[in-house]
Amino acid sequence: MSHLASWSEDLLHLQNDKGVDTIIHVNPPTDKYVRLSPEIEQYLQEQGESAQDLLRKGVIVPPPADPAHPLTHYFISSSHNTYLLSRQLLGQASALTYAHVLLRHARCVELDVWPGLVVTHGYTWSTSVPLQQVVETIGTSVREGSWPVFASLECHVSAEEQEELVKIMKECWGEKLLDAAVATEDGAHITPRELKGKILLMVEYCPEQTPPSDDIEEPPASDSSSSSDDEEEEEKEGATQPSAKEEVVQSEKDKTPPKISEKLARLGVYARSMKPSKGWFNMDFSEPANVMINISESALSSLAPTSHAALVEHAARHLRRVYPRGTRIESTNLNPIKFWSNGSHIAALNWQSYDRGTQLNEAMFVGTPGYVLKPPRLLPGTNWEEKPKKERMKWEVIGLSSLPAQSNLHVYIRAQLLHAGKTQEWRSKTIKCHDVSKRGHNADFMYNEEFSFEYDEDDLTFIRCACLVDENVSFRRDVRKAVFVARTEYLEEGLCMVRLLSPKGKDTGATLLVRISFETLE
Structure with missing residues (x-):
C-alpha cells in the first residue's frame, strides 16, 4: 500500500511541529481571543479606534500575483x-x-x-x-x-x-x-x-x-x-x-x-x-x-x-x-x-x-504563490545612471501586550532595517514588568517611543522587530522572546496591531501596537 494512504495525521503533526505562523500577518485569525493590556485598550479608546478592527486588519499586504512575465x-x-x-x-x-x-x-x-x-x-x-x-x-x-x-x-x-x-x-x-x-x-x-x-x-x-x-x-x-x-x-x-x-x-x-x-x-x-x-x-x-x-x-x-x-x-x-x-x-x-x-x-x-x-x-x-516579481531595477533595461529615491520609514512604538512570561522581565524592543547595505538599528528603553505571576497573565509594556530609518527606494528592504529580555549580564546574550519580520514594501500604513512570533515562528499571542508611516525624500 502506498505510504500516502496514512500520511494525513503525520503531515498535520509535522506542520504543527515545524510550520510557522507568518500568514497571520496577512490574514489574522478571527476565531482566536487576543488579550490586550488595559493601557493599550485605553489608548485605543482615546484615539477613537476599535481594537477588534485593528486585530482583524492584516499588517502585511503582498502584491497581487501576476503569472504573465518571463x-x-x-x-x-x-x-x-x-x-x-x-x-x-x-x-x-x-x-x-x-x-x-x-x-x-x-x-x-x-x-x-x-x-x-x-x-x-x-x-x-x-x-x-x-x-x-x-x-x-x-x-x-x-x-x-x-x-x-x-x-x-x-x-x-x-x-x-x-x-x-x-x-x-x-x-x-x-x-x-x-x-x-x-x-x-x-x-x-x-x-x-x-x-x-x-x-x-x-x-x-x-x-x-x-x-x-x-x-x-x-x-x-x-x-x-x-x-x-x-x-x-x-x-x-x-x-x-x-x-x-x-x-x-x-x-x-x-x-x-x-x-x-x-x-x-x-x-x-x-x-x-x-x-x-x-x-x-x-x-x-x-x-x-x-x-x-x-x-x-x-x-x-x-x-x-x-x-x-x-x-x-x-x-x-x-x-x-x-x-x-x-x-x-x-x-x-x-x-x-x-x-x-x-x-x-x-x-x-x-x-x-x-x-x-x-x-x-x-x-x-508570505501570502504569495511562491513567486514574486523582481523590482524594476533588476529587470532588462535598467538605467544604472539614475539614482534611486530616498525613502523614510517612521514607526511609533506604543506598547506591547501579553508577552509570554513566567516571572518579572526587563524587556526592550530592537528594530533592524535589513537590506543589501549596512544594517541600521534602533533600540528602545528597557522596561521592567512587575508581578507577572500575581496578575495571572503575560507581561505588558508601554514604550511610547519612535524611530525612523532612511534608505534607497530599492524595493528589497526588510524590517525585523524583536522583543528581547535584557539579561544585564556581560557574559550572557539577551534572549529573543518574539519577532516580526516584513518587507517594507508590503507594510500597511497607519495604526497597526503587529502579532509577534516566537523564535520558532509560532504565534505567541503577544501584540505590538505601532503607527507606521512612509515619506519619499527628494
Missing part, C-alpha cells in the same frame, strides 16, 4: 535539502517534508538521489527515504492550477538506475511532469501561466571538457567560515569551523557525479543546471537551451562586490540558483537579500530552522 523576472521560494527534518550531518529524512514545504508555497525543492534510489544527504550519517515515496509525495502535493514547481535533482546514481529514476517520475507525475517545451506565440519567453500545475525538473548539465566547478571562483576556506559579518548571532553559533570528519564528508561530496543519461537529460526542459566555470557571468548560453546557473553562496559572494551589474544583467537572461556553503552543518542559512539584490532567482534555504534567512524568505513570499 520566468527570469521572478524570485522563487526555495527549500534546500528538503528531505531533512533537522541538521545536515545526523538528520532524519522524511518524504512528508516535501508536502510540508509545498503547502507553504515553496516552489523549488531538492532531491539528492543516491545508489539504491534513495534520497539522503550523501556521505553523512543522515537517514534516507525511498525515492518512490518522495516522488509520490511531490506529485500529490502539486495541484492542478498551482504555480510551477522546480525539482532540483542532484543525481549520484548509475546510468542503469537513472533509467529507473526516469520511469518512477513519469509514472508518478504523469502529465504533471514537463517533458517537452511548451509552444508559445512568436517564440515568446515562457511564463508561469503556461506552466501552472507542472513539475519542472532541474537536471545537471556538464559541458564537454569543462569541469563543473564554481570553486574556480571560490574564496579560501577561511573566508567561508568568516563571512559572518552579515550573519546574525544565532547563525554564528551554528556556522562553526568544520571538524576533520566533516571536512572528509565535504570532500567526498565534491567528487564528480555520474554522467547524466540522455533520457534523464531530456527532462531538464527549462532548467539545465550548470555549475559554472570562470567568467560565466559574461557569457550568454544558447546551447543547450535554458541553462540555469547553479552556484554556491561563497562563490557568488566573491563576485558580487566587483561584478554586480554583470550579475544582474546575466540573471535577466538565465535563471540562477544559489545554494548554501558546505560548512553550514547546523542547517543555518545564507542571507537571501544579498543574492536577490544581484538578481539571483532562487536562494536555496534550509527550512529546518526559523533563523534570519528563513524569516526573510517568509517576509518575501
